[in-house]
Amino acid sequence: MGALRELAVSFVVPGPSGVAIRDRLRVSQTDAAVLAEVGVHLGSLASGDLAERSRQGLAHDVAGWAGRKRELTAKSSARWAGSITKATNDQWALARRGQAAYLGWLRGQISSVEARLARPLGAKADKREGLARGYASRGEWHAKARRLHTLKDRLATVEADWAAGRVRVVRGGKRLANTRHHLAVAGLSEQLWRERWQAERMFLSADGESGKRFGNETIRITDSGQLSIKLPAPLAHLANAPHGRYVLDATVRFRHRGQEWRDRIAANRAVAYRIDHDTARGRWYATASWQRAAVPVLPLEAALARGVAGVDMNDDHLAAWRLDVHGNPVGEPQRFFYDLTGSAEHRDAQIRHALSRLLHYTRRCGAAAIAIEDLDFTNGTSREQHGRNKRFRRLLSRFPTAKLKARLVSMAAEQDIAVVTVDPAYTSRWGAQHWQKPLATPARKISRHDAASIAIGRRALGHPIRRRTAPPPQHQSDGAGHRTAQAGPDTRGRDGIRPPATDHAPGDVSPSGKRKRRPSTPNTVRGAPVQLVFTDQERLDAFRKPGAALWVTRI
Template sequence: MGGLRELAVPFVVPGPCGVAIRDRLKHLTPQDERVLRAVGAHQGALASGDLKARCADGHDHSAQTWAARKRELTGVSSSRIAGAITKATHDQWALARRCQAAHIQNLAAGIRTLRHRLSLPVGEPGTKRAPGGYRSKNEWFHKSRRLAALEDRHAAAVAEWRAGRVRVVRGGKRLLNTRHHLTQAQLTEDQWRQRWEAERWFLAADGESGKRFGNETIRVNPDGEVSIRLPAPLAHLANTRHGRYTLTATVAFAHRGAEWADRIEANRAVAYRIHLDTGRGRWYLTASWQRPVIRTVPLETARARGMIGVDTNADHFAAYRLDVHGNPVGGPHRFLYDLTGTADHRDAQIRHALTRLINWAVHAGVAAIGIEDLDFTAEKTREKHGRRKRFRQLISGIPTGKLKARLVSMAAEQGLAIVAVDPAYTSQWGGQHWQKPLTTPHRTMSRHDAASIAIGRRALGHPVRRRTAPPPHDRSDRAGHRTVQAGPGDRGREGTRPPTTDRPPGGPSPSGKRKREPSASNTVRNAPRTQQWVQDSLMRTG
């Protein structure tokens, strides 16, 4: 067992620190839409210029350069809009830096794998922990060329990282590349242009505590009336006082509406964002605010009422309920979802599966859900798994990032804690110790169901296997008893293991009849033929 890596300690995942709700802006007039498009395009151009200036600064960025950019934007918009644009610019630049670091790590992992496989003889078999050599000289040659290409990309990425240079596309690189593949995307050039422009608009404003209804730029009163503070060049479009434009549409947040109303009536900060869904032709308003940091419950409290272990797969969640001692209760549960189709469809599928999982956890009466702390950053590269394209697609299809965010926020609303555990060996050990013992004629156990038990036991602090190893031979019972899952004060804890049948070892069957006639012993070779060695029946020991 020396080759096993050290397992990370389970921990309770911190709760959500923010809230976002959305409602549709219905029955907008043509004038309303013209004003929204004009404001979005004007502020989007300012955001693009500010992002270009921030990327040009690189490592030379400082508080003085930030203040200079904000003063420049204030003259063509307003102080609050300038602050919102510069803050969004810094968030986007920081995200690009994190993505750049992840790209460098991914390239480095691929280079290490290629160098290892190229160093092995052709045809060298691999192991469970490391891939082997390549299968032919032709494949070895092509992989050596790929190694050179990855090394060149890695050197260029490291140079850009050290220089503080990032590559950011406002509107998204994927949508930009779609312009060259309109036929495959089933879009016309005009449809693509509308989507591209809508993605580059900037119609957002950060909240301000102490200001009226928590936001001066985009204000929503308790009646749902929406008004926008227009930038200086568009002040002539205002239809109310103080350079504001009031929309004819109103909003009514069905989800968390009472919490939102309490915040704006207390003049607490609420941020708003207006965006257009070009596919449906609908306008939406999103309200968001921060929550105070919620203190997570202690791990012992989360374990007090048992646990539900969840194994995440590419098409379903496998879940099993366990009591506080780590014993499975009931049967396995599977919550299916389909991750094909559009992003909205995939998001709805994940949300629906998590809703059913959380409702079952609440009905079962547990206080926490145990789940693997999955991260497939370095495991889905083709350098590591070679030709196993289906396996790489399977790993890539597991929604790890979106699952973590949604599960934590949805579970917090029901008072459930999330316990993250190390994912190492859960499928292997679960299948080894739990799949066969729990399989019955009326219950089929899959490897994923057994893995959910392993995850739940690890979250509860128990070992995955059902029993520990026998004691050493210097004990008085000579390795006859096993330490089962019992507390220190339980009676019979140190007793021998009970028999697996209804009679003592070596004793007669319950009917009192032997299944076959006794045979003569072959140990005495010189006994007379008329005399037979018949073994007496053994005495009962209990």
């Protein structure tokens, strides 16, 4: 048996550092025309600035940034130029991080293919020696040898781009750009594609500035909901308000976190705004975002003081079970289902609905923390690792681990519930081994995922997954100290006896809630029912003479 890998330490996930809220803009035709014209003009400036930033590559510095900003100021304004250049730098940095991740993926794929090509055909994997399995046939070996050369050519190209500081970015999205060549498959006409392409390339985003009126001078939204935009210099003739501003007829009312947003703009604190156009629905939206003050992370011991709800994330549901501070499962297992088919909006709504039910369950059961696995499937969906199991590889590739975790952390912070992540190693295997069969009853079926939720919760609490450790070396009592999987000496009630199964009124439901029949009568004399029969004289004697004998008649 190979050695088990070292488990990572559990930790409390920090809360969200930012907030974003959105509201629909019911604009008129005039407002829509002005917004489109301003967005297209600023979008063209953003495209040119991105091209200039890409040409500078690794030679970019503060002086180059200032030069780009001066050039854009003459074509828009100082604040618009600052927002455009900052967005360009963020986009270039994001592309650079994606390039680094792609480099790591290519190198991992090349090493996996080379390791399998070096093994004989049909050779089995040897985990103890760290040897990969060989390919099944000569044809597969030949196809993988050709793929190896393709991967090496890609790696050489990406390494050259990385060394030169060259990134490949498409404003508007690479997928939408490729859709232009497949309009029939996408079900779009050329005009509809043009409208969507123009909407994606528009730039209507302004960073906030603390100390300014309502927290933003470029795109301003007052406490009454009035929205106004500072027009670029070439479009100043469109202004309908003083100082080159255009005031929209539509008003903004942020219903979600509206009070928090009003308190922020009342103190003139920075709020960033973005205006988007959804061409499919023909709607405009305004999004407000701001940063939150850093909140100290709750200590792990404090988060787990009232137990934890262990959660096992699966392809179609969340399996949850509440555990007390000693790692004992309490109550019944819970499952929160969701459907990840359909559109992106449908999948996102399904995830939010499942997480909402999970948070409500955690609040009801009295726990203050949720334990989840720190899953990462970015490098685990390759055919080299999972072979020809296409169904399992598709399951991993569509599993929304990052979205689930980000959504859960954001939603749990509003409910004052901590999120604890644990190492995912062996939770399903050990949970099924130690908890699935003992908890199963004829009336309750325990799945492997339910048992895994217990293993996750126990790992977060710091307990071993197995229910009971081996006895001390001398004998089976606790002479050498209590067992590590048992409650400590300072735990109240740890030596209490288990109440008998018949410790309830006849005819009532048993404490477990499952058994309905009454306890059976033992076949002994002591277990026979007793009836006391007294005469009137005997009752009088009993009261007059203490200790008088009572006649007992058994029937």
